Amino acid sequence: MGNIKLSEISTRAPKEFDKSATKEKSAAIIKELDDLQNLLYAEGKHSILVVIQGMDASGKDGVIRNVMGNMNPQGVNVKSYKAPTPEELAHDFLWRIHHYAPQKGMIQIFNRSHYEDILITRVHKWCDDETARKRMNAINDFEQLLINHNNTHILKFYLHVSPEEQQERLTERLSDPAKMWKYNEKDFEEAKLWDIYMEMYEDCFNNCNNPEWTIVPADQNWYKEYTIASKLSDLLKSLDMKFPGLKK
């Protein structure tokens, strides 16, 4: 049990970070990620699961494109979870998740995830508190399964934007021809549920925090991308990977 209060965490970069210096650092890290991922794939001992959650327009797609997009796609899969299909709903809520758990050597990105089953579902009261508690326990067990039984390292990121920044980005989708395809009038309806979403996110962080969530200040894309690239790079470097020798 943690005690994360989102209202006490800034959605902006700490003052000591300079935008252009940080962008340069990110570029260097992202370049390195390509080699690190290649080694991960060659060695085939570890697997990586990156869970990305956040409100609409918090920048999930952008992170995947800008931070993950430089690695070899053969070793990186992205699964974007939408509303469950009838087939998926006819199974337990982790069934469709487990199917995309990463093989050894692979990096799997989840754009939204099993966490929606204790977030949007609770906000709309499709899932009561008792069921949510059971799901949290099941999620914790499931993540331990991946960790203990397939050497999976899980990074969980919450893209923390302010409601003002979200409104600005959603409105931009109405006028920017390159972003109009993302426009969905329902997003404005969802945005009205901000406070209850924050409450459910906090409950989720406080009950499913092993491995820990990273709350990523996300009002500025450059800082958000730096944070996520660094975390992934630090993890890969910590694995003490080696190229395997000739197979016998």
Place this chain on the structure above:
Amino acid sequence: MGNIKLSEISTRAPKEFDKSATKEKSAAIIKELDDLQNLLYAEGKHSILVVIQGMDASGKDGVIRNVMGNMNPQGVNVKSYKAPTPEELAHDFLWRIHHYAPQKGMIQIFNRSHYEDILITRVHKWCDDETARKRMNAINDFEQLLINHNNTHILKFYLHVSPEEQQERLTERLSDPAKMWKYNEKDFEEAKLWDIYMEMYEDCFNNCNNPEWTIVPADQNWYKEYTIASKLSDLLKSLDMKFPGLKK
């Protein structure tokens, strides 16, 4: 924790069971199973998982053919687990299992299962005791996931044959043209490991017994089939199923 001792459980039918009377009863139950399965499918509320384990030649294929073979194949899936593929081995051991977890309305049969990961693997020392303990915990969590989150009812059967009966059946495969396709010279090598297999099975039953295993005396096919058909029928009847009305 249970305390099942296989050597204290008979591999033969209790004396009060008459072969031809029991066969008649089985035929009636198996006929009824067809209607019960149809109702299960129509209602779409429950799912059934039947796990069948047993030594080579204990009669797993026969049960599936004779007891399950009368139901509508659209509502009954059989998955036979063999040695894992490289793709499967690159995941946690429950990944390939979860994929075949039954949808609501379905009966899923596992011919061998996740239990092999704490049976043959331990016998051959591919899995040490500490890993086996962790796997047992993961199996227990996994079965609870299916039970709690998809209304899955799990029946676990161990087909309990004597080593003498097994030898007879394996030898028969050498001479019966209809059974030769099942012959595998390695089965005789495995049979030599009988005592250690029994020890690992007992450890499995005693640590993964929620839901409970049914130890099925299996030297006589007629009694084995009666036991399994009855258990499945009793379960389906206990579900208080109803045909759903018109969809609104």
